[in-house]
Amino acid sequence: MKLVTAVIKPFKLEDVRQALADTGVQGLTVTEVKGFGRQKGHTELYRGAEYSVDFVPKTKIEAAVAEDLLEAAVEAIVSAAGTGSIGDGKVFVADLQQAIRIRTGETGDQAL
Amino acid sequence: MKKKLLKLICAGSSTLLTALMPGIVLAQDVLDSGDTAWMLTSTALVLFMTIPGLSLFYAGMVRAKNALSVMMQCFAICCLMTIIWVLYGYSLAFDSGGFVGGLGKAFMAGVTVDSLSGTIPESVFAMFQLTFAVITPALIVGAFAERMKFSAVLWFMAIWVTVVYAPVCHWVWGGGWLGGLGVLDFAGGTVVHINAGVAGLVAAVVMGKRQGFPQSPMKPSNVVLTMVGAAMLWVGWFGFNAGSELAADGTAGMAMAVTQIATAAAALTWMFSEWMSHGKPSALGLVSGAVAGLVAITPASGFVGPMGALVIGIVSGYGCYLAVVKAKRAFGYDDSLDAFGVHGVGGIIGALLTGVFVDEDLGGSGLAEGATMLSQVGLQAVGVIATILYCGIVSFIILKVLDSVIGLRVSQEEEQVGLDLVLHDEQGYNLSGN
Numbered sequence: 001m002k003l004v005t006a007v008i009k010p011f012k013l014e015d016v017r018q019a020l021a022d023t024g025v026q027g028l029t030v031t032e033v034k035g036f037g038r039q040k041g042h043t044e045l046y047r048g049a050e051y052s053v054d055f056v057p058k059t060k061i062e063a064a065v066a067e068d069l070l071e072a073a074v075e076a077i078v079s080a081a082g083t084g085s086i087g088d089g090k091v092f093v094a095d096l097q098q099a100i101r102i103r104t105g106e107t108g109d110q111a112l
Numbered sequence: 113m114k115k116k117l118l119k120l121i122c123a124g125s126s127t128l129l130t131a132l133m134p135g136i137v138l139a140q141d142v143l144d145s146g147d148t149a150w151m152l153t154s155t156a157l158v159l160f161m162t163i164p165g166l167s168l169f170y171a172g173m174v175r176a177k178n179a180l181s182v183m184m185q186c187f188a189i190c191c192l193m194t195i196i197w198v199l200y201g202y203s204l205a206f207d208s209g210g211f212v213g214g215l216g217k218a219f220m221a222g223v224t225v226d227s228l229s230g231t232i233p234e235s236v237f238a239m240f241q242l243t244f245a246v247i248t249p250a251l252i253v254g255a256f257a258e259r260m261k262f263s264a265v266l267w268f269m270a271i272w273v274t275v276v277y278a279p280v281c282h283w284v285w286g287g288g289w290l291g292g293l294g295v296l297d298f299a300g301g302t303v304v305h306i307n308a309g310v311a312g313l314v315a316a317v318v319m320g321k322r323q324g325f326p327q328s329p330m331k332p333s334n335v336v337l338t339m340v341g342a343a344m345l346w347v348g349w350f351g352f353n354a355g356s357e358l359a360a361d362g363t364a365g366m367a368m369a370v371t372q373i374a375t376a377a378a379a380l381t382w383m384f385s386e387w388m389s390h391g392k393p394s395a396l397g398l399v400s401g402a403v404a405g406l407v408a409i410t411p412a413s414g415f416v417g418p419m420g421a422l423v424i425g426i427v428s429g430y431g432c433y434l435a436v437v438k439a440k441r442a443f444g445y446d447d448s449l450d451a452f453g454v455h456g457v458g459g460i461i462g463a464l465l466t467g468v469f470v471d472e473d474l475g476g477s478g479l480a481e482g483a484t485m486l487s488q489v490g491l492q493a494v495g496v497i498a499t500i501l502y503c504g505i506v507s508f509i510i511l512k513v514l515d516s517v518i519g520l521r522v523s524q525e526e527e528q529v530g531l532d533l534v535l536h537d538e539q540g541y542n543l544s545g546n
Binding site for chain 1: 173326329330331332386390392394396397400436437438440441450
Protein backbone atom coordinates (compact mmCIF):
# COMPACT_ATOMS: atom_id res chain seq x y z
CA MET A 1 0.00 0.00 0.00
CA LYS A 2 1.12 3.49 -0.70
CA LEU A 3 0.04 6.86 0.65
CA VAL A 4 -0.20 9.36 -2.16
CA THR A 5 -0.07 12.98 -1.00
CA ALA A 6 -0.46 15.75 -3.51
CA VAL A 7 -0.41 19.51 -3.10
CA ILE A 8 -2.34 21.07 -5.96
CA LYS A 9 -3.94 24.28 -7.11
CA PRO A 10 -7.27 24.63 -5.31
CA PHE A 11 -9.31 25.10 -8.47
CA LYS A 12 -8.03 21.76 -9.81
CA LEU A 13 -9.51 19.76 -6.96
CA GLU A 14 -12.66 18.66 -8.76
CA ASP A 15 -10.71 17.54 -11.85
CA VAL A 16 -8.32 15.54 -9.68
CA ARG A 17 -11.12 13.95 -7.69
CA GLN A 18 -12.83 12.86 -10.91
CA ALA A 19 -9.61 11.50 -12.43
CA LEU A 20 -8.80 9.53 -9.28
CA ALA A 21 -12.30 8.13 -9.06
CA ASP A 22 -11.99 6.98 -12.70
CA THR A 23 -8.89 4.98 -11.85
CA GLY A 24 -10.72 3.20 -9.05
CA VAL A 25 -9.45 5.09 -6.02
CA GLN A 26 -12.15 4.68 -3.39
CA GLY A 27 -11.43 7.46 -0.95
CA LEU A 28 -9.74 10.79 -0.57
CA THR A 29 -9.01 13.29 2.20
CA VAL A 30 -8.79 16.98 1.33
CA THR A 31 -7.19 19.75 3.39
CA GLU A 32 -6.84 23.45 2.67
CA VAL A 33 -3.21 24.36 3.24
CA LYS A 34 -0.75 27.19 2.69
CA GLY A 35 2.83 26.90 1.61
CA PHE A 36 5.52 27.97 -0.77
CA GLY A 37 7.60 26.37 -3.46
CA ARG A 38 9.19 27.93 -6.49
CA GLN A 39 6.04 29.92 -7.04
CA LYS A 40 6.47 33.13 -5.08
CA GLY A 41 3.66 34.67 -3.06
CA HIS A 42 2.03 37.94 -3.96
CA THR A 43 1.58 41.40 -2.49
CA GLU A 44 -1.66 43.02 -1.37
CA LEU A 45 -2.20 46.73 -0.96
CA TYR A 46 -4.80 48.25 1.36
CA ARG A 47 -4.88 52.06 1.49
CA GLY A 48 -1.15 52.20 0.87
CA ALA A 49 -0.26 49.45 3.35
CA GLU A 50 1.54 46.79 1.35
CA TYR A 51 1.55 43.25 2.67
CA SER A 52 3.49 40.47 1.03
CA VAL A 53 1.75 37.13 1.21
CA ASP A 54 4.54 34.52 1.20
CA PHE A 55 2.37 31.46 1.64
CA VAL A 56 0.16 30.58 -1.25
CA PRO A 57 -3.17 28.83 -0.63
CA LYS A 58 -3.08 25.25 -1.88
CA THR A 59 -5.16 22.11 -1.54
CA LYS A 60 -3.63 18.97 -0.15
CA ILE A 61 -5.13 15.61 -1.04
CA GLU A 62 -4.24 12.29 0.54
CA ALA A 63 -5.23 8.92 -0.82
CA ALA A 64 -4.20 5.47 0.33
CA VAL A 65 -3.98 3.17 -2.69
CA ALA A 66 -3.11 -0.47 -3.37
CA GLU A 67 0.25 -1.11 -5.09
CA ASP A 68 -1.37 -2.02 -8.40
CA LEU A 69 -3.31 1.24 -8.54
CA LEU A 70 -0.35 3.47 -7.70
CA GLU A 71 0.93 4.24 -11.18
CA ALA A 72 -2.53 5.01 -12.54
CA ALA A 73 -3.39 7.16 -9.55
CA VAL A 74 -0.21 9.23 -9.77
CA GLU A 75 -0.66 9.62 -13.52
CA ALA A 76 -4.26 10.73 -12.95
CA ILE A 77 -3.24 13.40 -10.46
CA VAL A 78 -0.39 14.71 -12.57
CA SER A 79 -2.45 15.02 -15.71
CA ALA A 80 -5.56 16.40 -14.00
CA ALA A 81 -3.75 18.95 -11.80
CA GLY A 82 -1.37 20.21 -14.45
CA THR A 83 -1.74 23.59 -16.10
CA GLY A 84 1.84 23.86 -17.30
CA SER A 85 2.51 26.97 -15.27
CA ILE A 86 4.54 27.45 -12.10
CA GLY A 87 2.73 26.50 -8.91
CA ASP A 88 0.98 23.36 -10.18
CA GLY A 89 2.18 21.52 -7.09
CA LYS A 90 3.77 18.19 -6.22
CA VAL A 91 2.94 14.56 -5.61
CA PHE A 92 4.59 12.58 -2.83
CA VAL A 93 4.43 8.80 -2.50
CA ALA A 94 5.19 7.02 0.77
CA ASP A 95 4.97 3.47 1.97
CA LEU A 96 1.96 2.72 4.07
CA GLN A 97 2.32 0.09 6.76
CA GLN A 98 -1.22 -0.66 7.62
CA ALA A 99 -4.82 0.43 7.00
CA ILE A 100 -7.84 -0.56 9.08
CA ARG A 101 -11.49 0.02 8.28
CA ILE A 102 -12.96 1.03 11.64
CA ARG A 103 -16.46 -0.31 10.99
CA THR A 104 -15.47 -3.88 10.11
CA GLY A 105 -11.95 -4.26 11.35
CA GLU A 106 -10.75 -5.23 7.83
CA THR A 107 -7.06 -4.55 7.23
CA GLY A 108 -4.65 -4.03 4.33
CA ASP A 109 -5.96 -3.65 0.77
CA GLN A 110 -9.38 -4.81 1.98
CA ALA A 111 -9.67 -1.67 4.04
CA LEU A 112 -8.98 0.76 1.20
CA MET B 113 -39.65 106.71 -2.53
CA LYS B 114 -42.72 105.08 -3.97
CA LYS B 115 -41.32 101.71 -2.91
CA LYS B 116 -40.71 102.97 0.59
CA LEU B 117 -44.26 104.18 0.88
CA LEU B 118 -45.59 100.87 -0.32
CA LYS B 119 -43.48 99.06 2.24
CA LEU B 120 -44.80 101.30 4.95
CA ILE B 121 -48.38 100.62 3.97
CA CYS B 122 -47.73 96.91 3.82
CA ALA B 123 -46.08 96.90 7.20
CA GLY B 124 -48.87 98.94 8.67
CA SER B 125 -51.59 96.74 7.28
CA SER B 126 -49.93 93.54 8.43
CA THR B 127 -49.59 94.95 11.93
CA LEU B 128 -53.24 95.86 11.77
CA LEU B 129 -54.11 92.38 10.56
CA THR B 130 -52.14 90.74 13.37
CA ALA B 131 -53.75 93.03 15.86
CA LEU B 132 -57.23 92.26 14.58
CA MET B 133 -56.67 88.51 14.44
CA PRO B 134 -54.51 87.48 17.40
CA GLY B 135 -54.86 83.84 16.50
CA ILE B 136 -53.05 84.24 13.20
CA VAL B 137 -49.57 82.69 12.92
CA LEU B 138 -46.68 84.09 10.95
CA ALA B 139 -45.91 82.59 7.55
CA GLN B 140 -42.76 80.71 8.61
CA ASP B 141 -44.57 78.96 11.40
CA VAL B 142 -46.91 76.99 9.15
CA LEU B 143 -46.27 73.31 8.72
CA ASP B 144 -45.39 72.37 5.17
CA SER B 145 -46.25 68.76 4.42
CA GLY B 146 -43.77 68.53 1.53
CA ASP B 147 -40.91 69.74 3.71
CA THR B 148 -42.01 67.46 6.51
CA ALA B 149 -42.19 64.43 4.25
CA TRP B 150 -38.67 65.08 2.96
CA MET B 151 -37.27 65.62 6.44
CA LEU B 152 -38.85 62.40 7.74
CA THR B 153 -37.16 60.64 4.83
CA SER B 154 -33.85 62.42 5.38
CA THR B 155 -33.81 61.49 9.04
CA ALA B 156 -34.18 57.83 8.16
CA LEU B 157 -31.48 58.15 5.48
CA VAL B 158 -28.96 59.68 7.88
CA LEU B 159 -29.63 57.02 10.52
CA PHE B 160 -29.10 54.45 7.74
CA MET B 161 -25.62 55.94 7.26
CA THR B 162 -24.52 54.84 10.73
CA ILE B 163 -26.45 51.63 11.10
CA PRO B 164 -25.78 49.78 8.93
CA GLY B 165 -23.68 51.90 6.50
CA LEU B 166 -20.72 53.06 8.58
CA SER B 167 -20.83 49.93 10.73
CA LEU B 168 -20.35 47.69 7.69
CA PHE B 169 -17.80 50.04 6.16
CA TYR B 170 -15.69 49.79 9.30
CA ALA B 171 -16.35 46.11 10.12
CA GLY B 172 -15.04 45.04 6.73
CA MET B 173 -11.79 46.96 7.22
CA VAL B 174 -10.78 45.48 10.58
CA ARG B 175 -9.37 42.02 11.09
CA ALA B 176 -11.92 39.21 11.45
CA LYS B 177 -11.35 38.93 15.21
CA ASN B 178 -12.54 42.52 15.72
CA ALA B 179 -15.33 42.79 13.16
CA LEU B 180 -18.15 42.43 15.64
CA SER B 181 -16.57 44.86 18.10
CA VAL B 182 -16.66 47.84 15.73
CA MET B 183 -20.20 47.04 14.61
CA MET B 184 -21.25 46.82 18.22
CA GLN B 185 -19.52 50.09 19.08
CA CYS B 186 -21.39 51.89 16.28
CA PHE B 187 -24.71 50.35 17.27
CA ALA B 188 -24.27 51.03 20.98
CA ILE B 189 -23.17 54.62 20.26
CA CYS B 190 -26.37 55.07 18.26
CA CYS B 191 -28.42 54.01 21.28
CA LEU B 192 -26.40 55.97 23.84
CA MET B 193 -26.42 59.20 21.82
CA THR B 194 -30.19 58.95 21.41
CA ILE B 195 -30.73 58.87 25.16
CA ILE B 196 -28.24 61.70 25.81
CA TRP B 197 -29.81 63.76 23.02
CA VAL B 198 -33.33 63.59 24.44
CA LEU B 199 -32.16 64.15 28.03
CA TYR B 200 -30.03 67.26 27.40
CA GLY B 201 -27.97 67.03 24.19
CA TYR B 202 -30.58 68.58 21.94
CA SER B 203 -31.03 71.41 24.40
CA LEU B 204 -27.29 72.09 24.74
CA ALA B 205 -27.00 72.25 20.97
CA PHE B 206 -30.15 74.10 19.97
CA ASP B 207 -31.59 75.97 22.93
CA SER B 208 -30.65 79.63 22.99
CA GLY B 209 -27.58 80.35 25.06
CA GLY B 210 -24.01 81.58 24.72
CA PHE B 211 -20.99 79.28 24.52
CA VAL B 212 -23.41 76.40 24.57
CA GLY B 213 -27.18 76.18 24.51
CA GLY B 214 -29.22 76.33 27.68
CA LEU B 215 -31.27 73.62 29.34
CA GLY B 216 -34.64 74.99 28.28
CA LYS B 217 -35.24 72.05 25.99
CA ALA B 218 -33.83 69.40 28.34
CA PHE B 219 -35.96 66.27 28.51
CA MET B 220 -37.40 67.45 25.18
CA ALA B 221 -39.39 70.12 27.02
CA GLY B 222 -41.81 71.84 24.70
CA VAL B 223 -41.44 69.32 21.90
CA THR B 224 -45.02 68.32 21.32
CA VAL B 225 -47.11 67.07 18.43
CA ASP B 226 -47.90 70.67 17.49
CA SER B 227 -44.55 72.40 18.04
CA LEU B 228 -42.80 73.50 14.89
CA SER B 229 -39.26 74.28 13.85
CA GLY B 230 -39.55 76.36 10.71
CA THR B 231 -41.97 74.50 8.47
CA ILE B 232 -41.46 71.05 9.99
CA PRO B 233 -42.46 69.52 13.33
CA GLU B 234 -39.83 70.14 16.00
CA SER B 235 -39.89 66.42 16.74
CA VAL B 236 -38.62 65.78 13.20
CA PHE B 237 -36.00 68.53 13.50
CA ALA B 238 -34.75 67.12 16.81
CA MET B 239 -34.57 63.58 15.42
CA PHE B 240 -32.85 64.75 12.22
CA GLN B 241 -30.21 66.54 14.29
CA LEU B 242 -29.95 63.48 16.53
CA THR B 243 -28.83 61.36 13.58
CA PHE B 244 -25.88 63.75 13.17
CA ALA B 245 -25.05 63.43 16.86
CA VAL B 246 -25.11 59.66 16.30
CA ILE B 247 -22.85 59.44 13.30
CA THR B 248 -20.20 61.92 14.50
CA PRO B 249 -19.03 59.88 17.50
CA ALA B 250 -19.43 56.67 15.48
CA LEU B 251 -16.96 58.04 12.92
CA ILE B 252 -14.32 58.36 15.65
CA VAL B 253 -14.49 54.58 16.19
CA GLY B 254 -12.41 54.17 13.03
CA ALA B 255 -9.40 55.83 14.62
CA PHE B 256 -9.05 53.64 17.70
CA ALA B 257 -10.56 50.43 16.31
CA GLU B 258 -9.13 47.09 17.41
CA ARG B 259 -7.67 48.21 20.74
CA MET B 260 -10.05 50.30 22.91
CA LYS B 261 -12.01 48.89 25.81
CA PHE B 262 -15.75 48.90 25.21
CA SER B 263 -16.43 50.58 28.56
CA ALA B 264 -13.93 53.30 27.67
CA VAL B 265 -15.64 53.78 24.30
CA LEU B 266 -18.99 54.40 25.98
CA TRP B 267 -17.55 56.78 28.59
CA PHE B 268 -15.56 58.71 26.04
CA MET B 269 -18.47 59.09 23.64
CA ALA B 270 -20.92 60.16 26.34
CA ILE B 271 -18.56 62.86 27.63
CA TRP B 272 -17.34 63.90 24.17
CA VAL B 273 -20.81 64.47 22.75
CA THR B 274 -21.64 66.58 25.80
CA VAL B 275 -18.59 68.82 25.97
CA VAL B 276 -17.38 68.83 22.35
CA TYR B 277 -20.15 67.96 19.90
CA ALA B 278 -22.97 69.90 21.54
CA PRO B 279 -20.99 73.17 21.89
CA VAL B 280 -19.52 73.05 18.36
CA CYS B 281 -22.95 72.20 16.94
CA HIS B 282 -24.35 75.16 18.88
CA TRP B 283 -21.61 77.49 17.55
CA VAL B 284 -22.41 76.65 13.94
CA TRP B 285 -26.10 75.76 13.76
CA GLY B 286 -27.61 76.63 17.13
CA GLY B 287 -27.22 80.39 16.90
CA GLY B 288 -23.65 80.45 18.24
CA TRP B 289 -20.63 82.56 17.35
CA LEU B 290 -19.29 80.72 14.28
CA GLY B 291 -22.63 80.86 12.50
CA GLY B 292 -22.94 84.48 13.62
CA LEU B 293 -19.57 85.35 12.09
CA GLY B 294 -20.77 84.04 8.75
CA VAL B 295 -18.85 80.75 8.65
CA LEU B 296 -20.54 78.55 6.05
CA ASP B 297 -21.12 74.93 7.00
CA PHE B 298 -24.16 73.58 5.24
CA ALA B 299 -24.27 70.02 6.52
CA GLY B 300 -21.42 69.52 8.95
CA GLY B 301 -17.90 69.91 7.60
CA THR B 302 -16.76 71.39 10.91
CA VAL B 303 -19.42 70.06 13.28
CA VAL B 304 -19.30 66.48 12.04
CA HIS B 305 -16.22 65.68 10.01
CA ILE B 306 -13.40 67.89 11.30
CA ASN B 307 -14.73 67.30 14.81
CA ALA B 308 -14.74 63.52 14.40
CA GLY B 309 -11.47 63.45 12.47
CA VAL B 310 -9.55 65.52 15.00
CA ALA B 311 -10.98 63.61 17.97
CA GLY B 312 -9.96 60.43 16.16
CA LEU B 313 -6.43 61.62 15.54
CA VAL B 314 -6.02 62.62 19.17
CA ALA B 315 -7.42 59.26 20.31
CA ALA B 316 -5.08 57.37 17.98
CA VAL B 317 -2.07 59.27 19.30
CA VAL B 318 -3.04 59.10 22.99
CA MET B 319 -3.81 55.38 22.83
CA GLY B 320 -0.80 54.44 20.77
CA LYS B 321 -0.42 52.02 17.92
CA ARG B 322 -1.91 48.59 17.65
CA GLN B 323 0.59 45.84 18.38
CA GLY B 324 2.47 45.06 15.22
CA PHE B 325 1.60 48.30 13.41
CA PRO B 326 2.86 48.95 10.80
CA GLN B 327 5.18 45.99 10.18
CA SER B 328 2.67 43.13 10.62
CA PRO B 329 -0.07 42.50 8.10
CA MET B 330 -3.47 43.74 9.24
CA LYS B 331 -5.61 42.71 6.37
CA PRO B 332 -9.22 43.84 6.14
CA SER B 333 -11.51 40.96 7.01
CA ASN B 334 -14.04 41.61 4.29
CA VAL B 335 -13.69 44.33 1.68
CA VAL B 336 -17.05 43.23 0.27
CA LEU B 337 -18.77 44.43 3.43
CA THR B 338 -16.76 47.64 3.24
CA MET B 339 -18.00 48.28 -0.29
CA VAL B 340 -21.59 47.54 0.73
CA GLY B 341 -21.23 49.91 3.68
CA ALA B 342 -19.69 52.64 1.53
CA ALA B 343 -22.55 52.32 -0.95
CA MET B 344 -25.04 52.71 1.89
CA LEU B 345 -23.15 55.76 3.14
CA TRP B 346 -23.41 57.31 -0.32
CA VAL B 347 -27.16 56.76 -0.54
CA GLY B 348 -27.74 57.91 3.04
CA TRP B 349 -25.67 61.03 2.45
CA PHE B 350 -28.43 62.50 0.29
CA GLY B 351 -30.42 62.79 3.51
CA PHE B 352 -27.39 64.28 5.26
CA ASN B 353 -26.71 67.00 2.70
CA ALA B 354 -29.99 67.62 0.90
CA GLY B 355 -31.80 67.18 4.21
CA SER B 356 -29.73 69.92 5.82
CA GLU B 357 -31.74 72.45 3.84
CA LEU B 358 -34.58 71.48 6.22
CA ALA B 359 -36.97 71.91 3.30
CA ALA B 360 -37.83 70.30 -0.01
CA ASP B 361 -36.77 73.09 -2.33
CA GLY B 362 -34.28 74.07 -5.01
CA THR B 363 -31.35 74.31 -2.63
CA ALA B 364 -32.04 70.77 -1.45
CA GLY B 365 -32.14 69.64 -5.05
CA MET B 366 -28.82 71.28 -5.86
CA ALA B 367 -27.32 69.87 -2.65
CA MET B 368 -28.24 66.40 -3.86
CA ALA B 369 -26.76 67.02 -7.31
CA VAL B 370 -23.45 68.38 -6.03
CA THR B 371 -23.19 65.51 -3.55
CA GLN B 372 -23.40 63.00 -6.37
CA ILE B 373 -20.91 64.89 -8.55
CA ALA B 374 -18.24 65.42 -5.90
CA THR B 375 -18.47 61.84 -4.69
CA ALA B 376 -18.03 60.35 -8.14
CA ALA B 377 -15.13 62.68 -8.92
CA ALA B 378 -13.32 61.92 -5.67
CA ALA B 379 -13.79 58.17 -6.05
CA LEU B 380 -12.31 58.20 -9.54
CA THR B 381 -9.47 60.49 -8.45
CA TRP B 382 -8.42 58.15 -5.65
CA MET B 383 -8.74 55.13 -7.93
CA PHE B 384 -6.62 56.66 -10.70
CA SER B 385 -4.05 57.99 -8.20
CA GLU B 386 -3.56 54.49 -6.86
CA TRP B 387 -3.57 53.00 -10.34
CA MET B 388 -0.80 55.35 -11.42
CA SER B 389 1.38 54.97 -8.35
CA HIS B 390 0.86 51.26 -7.64
CA GLY B 391 -0.09 49.86 -11.00
CA LYS B 392 -3.51 48.54 -10.04
CA PRO B 393 -6.80 50.17 -9.04
CA SER B 394 -8.27 48.81 -5.79
CA ALA B 395 -11.84 48.45 -4.58
CA LEU B 396 -10.93 49.81 -1.16
CA GLY B 397 -9.30 52.82 -2.80
CA LEU B 398 -12.35 53.48 -4.96
CA VAL B 399 -14.77 53.52 -2.02
CA SER B 400 -12.34 55.42 0.21
CA GLY B 401 -12.29 58.13 -2.44
CA ALA B 402 -16.08 58.15 -2.55
CA VAL B 403 -16.27 58.75 1.20
CA ALA B 404 -13.62 61.48 0.92
CA GLY B 405 -15.78 63.23 -1.69
CA LEU B 406 -18.91 62.87 0.41
CA VAL B 407 -17.11 64.41 3.37
CA ALA B 408 -15.66 67.32 1.42
CA ILE B 409 -18.91 68.31 -0.29
CA THR B 410 -20.78 68.25 3.03
CA PRO B 411 -20.04 71.83 4.16
CA ALA B 412 -20.38 73.09 0.58
CA SER B 413 -23.49 71.23 -0.50
CA GLY B 414 -26.04 74.03 -0.15
CA PHE B 415 -23.73 76.72 -1.47
CA VAL B 416 -21.82 75.53 -4.53
CA GLY B 417 -22.77 74.64 -8.08
CA PRO B 418 -22.12 71.51 -10.12
CA MET B 419 -18.68 72.55 -11.43
CA GLY B 420 -17.57 73.71 -8.00
CA ALA B 421 -18.55 70.26 -6.78
CA LEU B 422 -16.44 68.65 -9.49
CA VAL B 423 -13.35 70.54 -8.35
CA ILE B 424 -14.05 69.86 -4.67
CA GLY B 425 -14.37 66.18 -5.51
CA ILE B 426 -11.09 66.00 -7.38
CA VAL B 427 -9.13 67.99 -4.78
CA SER B 428 -10.52 66.01 -1.84
CA GLY B 429 -10.02 62.68 -3.60
CA TYR B 430 -6.35 63.41 -4.14
CA GLY B 431 -5.84 65.24 -0.83
CA CYS B 432 -7.29 62.43 1.25
CA TYR B 433 -5.38 59.86 -0.81
CA LEU B 434 -2.15 61.63 0.09
CA ALA B 435 -3.15 61.95 3.74
CA VAL B 436 -4.03 58.28 4.08
CA VAL B 437 -1.41 56.64 1.90
CA LYS B 438 1.56 58.96 2.43
CA ALA B 439 1.14 61.22 5.47
CA LYS B 440 0.00 58.56 7.92
CA ARG B 441 3.03 56.44 7.12
CA ALA B 442 5.37 59.42 7.29
CA PHE B 443 4.12 60.52 10.73
CA GLY B 444 3.69 56.99 12.01
CA TYR B 445 0.44 57.36 13.97
CA ASP B 446 -2.02 54.48 13.87
CA ASP B 447 -5.38 55.88 12.79
CA SER B 448 -6.70 52.36 12.20
CA LEU B 449 -9.37 53.10 9.62
CA ASP B 450 -8.32 56.64 8.68
CA ALA B 451 -10.97 58.62 10.51
CA PHE B 452 -8.64 61.62 10.40
CA GLY B 453 -7.19 60.99 6.95
CA VAL B 454 -10.62 60.89 5.35
CA HIS B 455 -12.96 62.86 7.65
CA GLY B 456 -10.51 65.34 9.13
CA VAL B 457 -8.62 66.13 5.95
CA GLY B 458 -11.71 65.89 3.70
CA GLY B 459 -13.63 68.14 6.08
CA ILE B 460 -10.89 70.77 6.08
CA ILE B 461 -10.59 70.73 2.28
CA GLY B 462 -14.35 71.01 1.91
CA ALA B 463 -14.72 73.77 4.48
CA LEU B 464 -12.03 75.93 2.87
CA LEU B 465 -13.19 75.34 -0.71
CA THR B 466 -16.74 76.23 0.29
CA GLY B 467 -15.45 79.77 0.67
CA VAL B 468 -14.17 79.68 -2.90
CA PHE B 469 -16.99 78.03 -4.79
CA VAL B 470 -19.82 79.79 -3.00
CA ASP B 471 -18.91 82.70 -5.29
CA GLU B 472 -21.64 83.37 -7.83
CA ASP B 473 -19.04 83.75 -10.58
CA LEU B 474 -17.98 80.16 -9.94
CA GLY B 475 -21.53 78.84 -10.01
CA GLY B 476 -22.25 79.15 -6.29
CA SER B 477 -25.22 80.64 -4.46
CA GLY B 478 -23.29 83.87 -3.87
CA LEU B 479 -21.16 85.43 -1.17
CA ALA B 480 -22.75 87.30 1.69
CA GLU B 481 -23.12 91.05 1.19
CA GLY B 482 -19.77 92.76 1.63
CA ALA B 483 -17.81 89.52 1.65
CA THR B 484 -15.09 88.73 -0.87
CA MET B 485 -13.85 85.30 -1.76
CA LEU B 486 -10.72 85.93 0.27
CA SER B 487 -12.61 87.13 3.32
CA GLN B 488 -14.95 84.15 3.12
CA VAL B 489 -12.06 81.67 2.88
CA GLY B 490 -10.58 83.47 5.90
CA LEU B 491 -13.84 83.00 7.79
CA GLN B 492 -13.91 79.35 6.80
CA ALA B 493 -10.37 79.00 8.15
CA VAL B 494 -11.53 80.52 11.44
CA GLY B 495 -14.21 77.84 11.65
CA VAL B 496 -11.69 75.11 10.84
CA ILE B 497 -9.07 76.31 13.33
CA ALA B 498 -11.57 76.92 16.11
CA THR B 499 -12.93 73.40 15.69
CA ILE B 500 -9.48 71.80 15.53
CA LEU B 501 -8.23 73.62 18.61
CA TYR B 502 -11.31 73.19 20.76
CA CYS B 503 -11.97 69.60 19.78
CA GLY B 504 -8.30 68.62 19.91
CA ILE B 505 -7.64 70.05 23.35
CA VAL B 506 -10.85 68.91 25.01
CA SER B 507 -10.69 65.43 23.46
CA PHE B 508 -7.11 65.10 24.74
CA ILE B 509 -8.18 66.01 28.27
CA ILE B 510 -11.12 63.59 28.25
CA LEU B 511 -8.92 60.75 27.03
CA LYS B 512 -6.16 61.42 29.56
CA VAL B 513 -8.61 61.57 32.44
CA LEU B 514 -10.37 58.39 31.34
CA ASP B 515 -7.06 56.63 30.87
CA SER B 516 -6.04 57.35 34.44
CA VAL B 517 -9.44 56.44 35.87
CA ILE B 518 -10.56 53.35 33.96
CA GLY B 519 -7.86 52.75 31.30
CA LEU B 520 -8.43 53.08 27.58
CA ARG B 521 -6.79 50.01 26.11
CA VAL B 522 -7.33 46.30 26.40
CA SER B 523 -4.31 44.25 27.54
CA GLN B 524 -1.73 43.06 25.03
CA GLU B 525 -2.98 39.51 25.27
CA GLU B 526 -6.60 40.57 24.83
CA GLU B 527 -5.62 42.58 21.78
CA GLN B 528 -3.99 39.53 20.24
CA VAL B 529 -7.01 37.33 20.84
CA GLY B 530 -9.33 39.96 19.42
CA LEU B 531 -12.01 42.17 20.93
CA ASP B 532 -14.97 40.10 19.75
CA LEU B 533 -14.11 37.16 21.96
CA VAL B 534 -12.44 39.00 24.82
CA LEU B 535 -14.92 41.83 25.34
CA HIS B 536 -18.16 40.32 24.11
CA ASP B 537 -17.81 36.53 24.44
CA GLU B 538 -18.90 36.25 20.83
CA GLN B 539 -17.32 35.91 17.43
CA GLY B 540 -18.35 37.80 14.34
CA TYR B 541 -17.52 34.94 12.05
CA ASN B 542 -18.27 31.32 12.87
CA LEU B 543 -17.73 29.97 9.40
CA SER B 544 -16.61 26.49 10.43
CA GLY B 545 -20.04 25.84 11.88
CA ASN B 546 -18.64 24.69 15.22
